[in-house]
Amino acid sequence: MRHTILGAGGSIGNALAYELLKTKEDVRLVSRSNYSIPGAESFKADLTSYEETLKSVKNSDIVYLCVGLPYDAKVWADLWPKVMQNSVNACKSAKAKLIFFDNVYMYGKVVGKMTESTTFNPCSRKGETRAKTVMLLENEINIKNINAIIARSADLYGPYATKTSVPFILVIDKLMYGKRAQWMLDINKIHSLTYTIDAANGMVLLSNDDSCYNQTWHLPTSNPPLDGESFIRLVAEELGVQPNYSVLKRWMLKMAGIFDKTISESYEMLYQSEFDYFFDSTKFNNYFNYNPKPYSAGIYETIEFLKRK
Secondary structure, three states: OOOEOOOOOOHHHHHHHHHHHHHOEEEEEEEEEOOOOOOOEEEEEOHHHHHHHHHHHOOOEEEEEEOOOOOOHHHHHHHHHHHHHHHHHHHHOOOOOEEEOOOHHHHHOOOOEEEOOOOOOOOOOOOOHHHHHHHHHHHHHOOOOHHHHHHHOOOOEEEOOOOOOOOHHHHHOOOOOOOOOEEOOOOOEOOEEEEHHHHHHHHHHHHHHHOOOOEEEEOOOOOOOEHHHHHHHHHHHOOOOOOOEEEEEEEHHHHHHHHHHHHHHHHHHHHHHHHEEEOOOHHHHHHHHOOOOOOHHHHHHHHHHHHHH
């Protein structure tokens, strides 16, 4: 089968591509930059154009929508519905199955565990856009226009997750270079993190099981979640350094956002650090008898990966 990854070059796109290539699958990488990996076909396309999206999925069997748009609420509101509609229409035309790699923004503030049945209750502009985008796909699924899977993940850490991974930026990278780690708002709140390789393996397993289509699945994620201090201590222990850290307060981030667009755009998502963030993947784990990577092992493998790079 031909597996086409829309949005190649990002953390999950790379993790998925390498997992597929390990099993000698036919992989096509689609990106605006013509991103390439040895052993995979590269295809340059702008997914906001239906014509280019249609060309990019031609002769595909399974298409993975793993796009990462600029972290800007206005850009998201403008482009995410276009990218989803183009991807859906192109897959319908090519008779390809679609797997959408999704996040949890549409859930908003959740008391207790996030599961596949958690009600959408977005409390941010980005969350509202993600809810509209995924509902567009759900509507196509419900009227049987497409065979698709919504594969949802918590925040990512692990191999290939660097530029957009908060655990990497605030903890792993800083401790690796002798700096003090940072955490946002409350070091004692638990926060689930999905290991990139588990997420990639999860999508591969889902893609190969016809009975998994037309459903939402939480990708395998280790539980129970760690609090911030425990995560920092595990990273420091693996690196052989002291677990020194500071906590970023809301006012600090507000001030920093004046000078940094990404921090400014992150401000509306701070509720995810103020409250416990518990992402539950029991449905997936039980169905596939899958054991997600424990945090200690995931941190070890992440640091080994970074050292090799």
